[in-house]
């Protein structure tokens with residue numbers, strides 16, 4: 001039973017075709033990734049889902065058209081979008097405050113999660129006082145506490161160094177096993193997509209189409225060694241092949 | 256500070272040894288001595304100037320804030336208003352000041368108006384550009400959270416404008432003092448501007464310079480207050496600088 005379903009979604013900015021034809025679905029408790037090259041239109045897809053932009057095609061949530069934007073999704077933008085003037089605790093409660101919860105109640109709800117997110121002791125810090133990885137976890141905390149039906153994560157670890165990124169991916173996989181969020185993740189990191197997802201949609205370059213849908217049959221918890229890891233690298237190579245061979249529907253710039 | 260000291264020293268030496276008459280260029284020591292002797296008169300005349308500066312600035316700040324919000328919520332207003340306001344900034348103060356005094360008399364009103372005239376537009380531009388500096392993704396995120404335009408303004412656009420606001424404030428406060436003195440120069444019962452005019456007409460450059468010193472000190476104090484205010488209003492700025500580069504790996 002799919003929660004989110006997109007049918008033939010298209011979007012153009014002026015004369016620029018960005019999304020050519022996107023159909024996808026995300027089931028309850030499923031972790032799905034959208035993998036595509038830079039500039040393909042991945043963030044644009046989230047703009048449509050969050051109601052920042054309007055496109056053509058059908059977008060359904062639990063079978064009903066997505067018109068009442070801002071109900072179903074907790075959205076984490078590509079840059080962490082932490083407010084520099086708010087302390088980490090107050091950044092984390094932002095979504096709850098917007099939903100109308102009193103500040104005290106929101107703080108009480110969020111505070112116990114700081115340890116789990118590796119932010120204990122940093123509640124009173126400003127974002128500028130945190131490392132990149134910590135900022136990303138704070139942004140993720142702000143996203144999940146909203147208790148919406150589904151997480152939209154736009155390249156949550158894109159700006160991190162390789163070491164921190166790997167650590168964060170392992171941490172997120174572990175968190176997901178615990179919470180079983182329904183999640184849609186945008187990334188252009190093949191390894192990240194394979195490591196975290198149940199399914200992967202591979203996008204072409206702009207104008208974006210879905211080139212392939214790939215199931216990731218690896219057991220959880222995902223590991224970095226042994227048989228499963230070998231299986232993972234085979235899958236990664238396969239996906240890389242698909243991406244590099246995918247030619248855009250128009251134009252000759254990818255011969 | 257050192258450069259100011261050296262300048263004063265050079266001036267003192269020149270005034271003392273070049274044989275120039277003190278009615279043309281008085282030495283700083285003489286200016287200072289006269290300022291002390293006339294401190295009562297200087298203080299009496301500084302108070303209306305301070306009053307006009309602060310009152311005019313408060314008026315212009317409130318008006319700029321209200322209008323900046325209207326412009327932010329209703330963009331066409333910007334295109335309608337800004338050309339008029341830009342023209343208002345090109346009016347030479349020397350020509351405008353006597354006219355405003357002619358129309359509104361020697362009281363407080365023309366001073367407030369002139370101070371507001373010179374400070375209003377810089378503050379308006381600072382605020383409007385400050386709102387626009389809001390990260391687009393913060394807006395998109397708030398909308399996804401279910402925030403309306405007003406919530407987004409209060410939660411994101413207003414705080415984003417603070418650095419711009421304070422930059423505008425620091426510049427405008429110095430304009431404000433100059434504006435007040437200009438207005439008094441054009442006609443007033445009391446004030447540093449009219450004091451300077453009278454001292455000049457009585458061939459007392461030492462007293463003119465003493466009044467200039469008072470107005471400079473006044474500007475510096477007001478400037479310092481805005482810096483202090485910014486530190487209080489934006490504690491995250493200093494917090495960020497202090498810990499920059501100390502981030503742990505995790």
Ligand SMILES: Nc1ncnc2c1ncn2[C@@H]1O[C@H](COP(=O)(O)OP(=O)(O)OP(=O)(O)O)[C@@H](O)[C@H]1O
Nearest residue numbers: 013018037038039040041042043044045078188206
């Ligand atoms: N508001 C907008 N107006 C006009 N063009 C836009 C707008 N937003 C995005 N675009 C264009 O759409 C294209 C896709 O942008 P998008 O941000 O969706 O890419 P992306 O796949 O997220 O890339 P990246 O991986 O680098 O984040 C780009 O060419 C961009 O210039």
Ligand SMILES: [Mg+2]
Nearest residue numbers: 042043044078
């Ligand atoms: Mg993007």
